[in-house]
Amino acid sequence: MLNRINRRSFIRRGAKVLAFVAGGVALASLLRQFFPRSTGQKRRVNLGRLNDYPVDTFTFVEDQKVYLYRDHEGVRAVSAVCTHLGCILESNDEGFLCPCHGSCYSLTGKVLSGPAPGDLNWFRIGGSPDGRLYIDMNSMVTPDFKFLIT
Amino acid sequence: MTSQKTGTDKVVREGNSYRMERIKRISQSFFLHIHSTRVHISSLRPTYTFGLGIILGFLFLILILTGVVLMMYYTPSVERAYDSVKDIVYIVPGGRYIRNIHRWASHGMVLIVFLHLARVFYTGSYMHSRKLNWIIGVCMLVITLFLSFSGYLLPWDQLAYWAVTIGSNIAASARELTDLLGITNYIDIGGFMKKLLIGEETVGQPALSRFFTLHVIFLPLSLLVLIAVHFWRIRKDGGLSCADFREGVNRESDEEKNKIYTWPVVMWAELAILFVISAVLLLTAFIVDAPLLEKANPAFPENPAKSPWYFLGIQELVSYSAFSGGLLIPLLYLGFLISIPYIDKQDHYQGRWFAGKTGMRTALYSLVMSLVVVIGQLFVMVRYGWLRDWFPGISQGVVMLVNPATLSVIGFVLWAGWIRRKTNSTRMASIALFTASLVAIVIFTAMGIWFRGPNWDFFWSRSQWPVI
DSSP, X not given: OGGGOOHHHHHHHHHHHHHHHHHHHHHHHHHHTTSOSOOOOOSEEEEEOGGGSOTTEEEEETTTTEEEEEOSSEEXXXXXXXXXXXXXXXXXXXXXXXXXXXXXXXXXXXXXXXSOOSOOOEEEEEEOTTSOEEEEEEEEEOTTOOEEOO | OHHHHHHHHHHHHHHHHHHHHHHHHHHTOTTGGGSOSEEEGGGSOHHHHTTHHHHHHHHHHHHHHHHHHHHHHOOOSTTTHHHHHHHHHHTSTTHHHHHHHHHHHHHHHHHHHHHHHHHHHHTTTTOTTHHHHHHHHHHHHHHHHHHHHHHTTTTOBHHHHHHHHHHHHHHHTHHHHHHHHTOTTTOOHHHHXXXXXXXXXXXXXXXXXXXXXXXXXXXXXXXXXXXXXXHHHHHHTTSSOOSOOOTTSOHHXXXXXXXXXXXXXXXXXXXXXXHHHHHHHHHHHHHSOOOOOSBOOTTOOOSSOOOOGXXXXXXXXXXXXXXXXXXIHHHHHHHHHHHHHHHOOOGGGTTSGGGHHHHHHHXXXXXXXXXXXXXXXXXXXXXXXXXXXXXXXXXXXXXXXSSHHHHHHHHHHHHHHHHHHHHOOHHHHHHHHHHHHHHHHHHHHHHHHHSBOGGGOXXXXXXXXXXX
């Protein structure tokens, strides 16, 4: 087999391989454009002052799509996005309810009924040096985690 | 005697030239020669094809014409889109009318694509070389659905925003499967598909730009190419599907005797169809306005957030499980549609509605079976709840794989297998499976349209909806 390679067949094969590689790279780099690296979303966001949030209620924070819960000890934040298909949950006394397909979650974000595949995420809340709250959307915590008010 | 003979010759000669004239009208015209010069008379029997294919062609034409007009006023930006559609409805002279026509023509297209599919299936017109055209047809069905889906995002109203949020998360729901297998960190197919569709984590400007491009260039162009291939294949596969192909008849001579000239007979018929659907569309668009909801609000979904009627069946299925209802079952169904010509090769049933009496009985039994199985499960679900209500904390894998939709699929496949054994016919088996799934689609869609209200709860009628 090896001795049958002459100049002509070598160039012919080489050209084919090159054409495939070049075409593949061109196509891949085009397709790469469909997956932009920057999402333009800030993950650590200021939420304003503690006193903006009433005590013992879930307050909806529109931009981050979370419910902030403040009690006398501290502040917690739970995702307001249904884990099923991304609708915004409604909060009531017993927990959270999805208006789109009826998934129910408990007050700790556990799935009670409906098609939701997972529990709600809780996010880390912290205090900025200037005395304001921030939320870190990259940091998931347990439901009992609180940013303690000192 | 001589003069009489000359007279006959003259008649024959004139007749021939008249025939040639008719043939040339078709064969010498670039646009008309998608027709054959002559057509078998039983292909044209209205109750055989109902002219559904040509109706679809005309609807697509109307959609392109009205779409181009709408495109001149529409701006695909998150800030401007909604207002530009409002301009079209309230300011542009005749804009509302054109938008209505566009909307109702698209609804008509979805409906008639399904009817056309059913017609081709029930008359067995997918045999032999028509296999490829059947598969092209299934691809066109998918493109039609994507065209509708990408179309109703564009106004950027509440329906648009939430339908696309839900749609892109259905694509992402492949994660349910990869999570179950524990491989999401390595191969995130769901995330990949979602990003491909909307470009970000949530629906925003990139999603609108992508859907706009899909809706006005990529999908219509693909459909146009496929339509051309579809029509061309019809010619290559022996012309329009022909009714009543009986054994023992000399097909050649029978065909020759019963063929009529396309020009002008078929052309008149097609023109009549164009007039009728134009009239129906103009009238519908005059009476019924296309819906336009509030401007998109990413913080509050509508309750209930319902898509247009043709996706409510899928919406009902995803309310059981996003992955199995939104991806698994639709893909299985498409797989089944594509495989039909390979499952069933009994060509002696070709061209006969329901393959005769046995097939009609099979279809009827399958209809009743499907009604009982699907409505039975829906009754249990509405009245007594489903797995998670009985066993809280049950694994997501079970919720995903055991629900009315998946159980129906299993039931239908078993039923088709039983029919196959009982009748020893692949045609009957595919009629059973096709009918059962078609009935299920209709039931799930009807459930979504009429019996689901706020929080996707069951209601007998809209009047029972609670005031929120």
